[in-house]
Amino acid sequence: MARAENKETVGPAARMVASVAKRLRLKKGMTQDQLGAEMGYTGAAISAMERLTQPVSDEMLVKLEEVLGDGTGIFEEMRELVRLEKLPEQFRDYAPIEQKAVGLSLYAPQVIHGLFQTEEYARALIGGGYPPLPEARVEELVEARMLRKVLFEREPTCLIELTLHETALRWMVGSEGIMRDQYRLLAECARRKNVTLQVLPMDAGLRGENAGARGEINLVETPTHHRLVYLEVQDESVLITDPAKVSTCAQRCAKIRAQALDPRESLGLIERLAGESG
Template sequence: MAREENKETVGPAARMAAAVAKRMRVKKGLTQEQLGAQMGYSGAAISAMERLLHPVSDEMLVHLERILGGGTGIFEEMRPLVRLEKLPEQFRGYAPIEQKAVALWLYANHVVHGLFQTEAYARALIAGSYPEPTAERADELVIGRMARKALFDRTPVCGIELVLDESVLRRQIGSEEIMREQLVYLAECARRRNVNLQVLPLDAGLGGEYAGDRGDLNIVETPAHDRVTFLEIQGESLLITDRAKVSTHMQRYAKIRAQALDPRRSLGLIEDLAGVRR
């Protein structure tokens, strides 16, 4: 909803996008109504965007590039910056590090890791969170989460290791169909050459050890070949660069991975839960 107070929360990238859009619109001699008609929006929507009453959306940037960009790619380049501003505050510092990663070591024991979520699964999670987001905010968060998947096909290739607790696979999110789609997608991801996906079974603790008892873990190797740890819980986050601490996290991750099923058995379990015939 377009509100005056929205101006206070609009980030610099969205402000720049609005200013450039207005300048290029005026240069082309278009009214707000004319530009809106070409983009599939009302003139009021264009006015709200330019006045920062309704921050520019990812979809709107696509149309602005088509109508006003003139082949410059200027609005296309703004898209990741605007998306970054709309991510949860605790995630903004980590997101650029993740996208530039050389390698990732991930462990998730509550829900499917964000990088591996389908759109429907992500939407069910986000819409069902507390406090409940508005439909518009939910859309922004889903778009931001799906944009992270560019990492899978990026050049240079990023090596990704993910260990999922078996409880994650069995926890129904959204609906049975949404969960089945999510499991099928996990199986597809597991077959990627740059992905190693393993499942930590429910009986991993029967031997008296359970390395995954401390919760989710994200370890990143940067282009400079430094390693950092990112932790997130209850809307709070921690980015750890201390080498000794990150080394401990890496060793703990190795323990988690050692207690997990091997990749072939892990894929088989995921396919069985998804009802996929092999």
């Protein structure tokens, strides 16, 4: 449902979309109902987008381009800006880097990594955080997180190595049904040719080794084959580009993978958890 308070939090990119869409609609002599009918939306949805009481979705931008764009690509160009605007502020500098990466080495110690989350898992995780967020903002963040998944299908291929601590698998988020679907998605991802998924087991530290004790790591290889690290904690983030510090994180990632179950064992564990939650 559209809410008036959403208008106060709408960013400049979404405001530009609303303004341009309204101008082009009027130029074509279309009512909101007529535009909505051609796009597959209600007139009320078009009104809410133009009045900034409902965030414009990525799907709506695609339809706006088809109906109003006239081959100019204007709404297509706005899609990336709107996507970035919907992301948490601390993530915006990193998001374009992630989407252009040719390689990712990831370690997620507490919850499933955002790239690998189902929509319902993400919604339960984001919606259950503190301080609580408005429903519309939760949906914005969920949509933005799901759009990151284009990285899996993108050309050139991005090679992704993900190590999950077993804690992230066993920490229940939302419901057993949500977790079951999450396990199934992880199993599907693990079978992708460009994905290596491993699990760092609970007992990995019994031998006195625990390379993952210092928290999450997002190690990125850029198209120019430079490496950097993105870290985030308590809604604060940092991008590390210093070669020595990046090297330390890369070594740490390698050690974490060495201490983890191998990919086949990891997939077996995930499949067992999916069966147990079924």
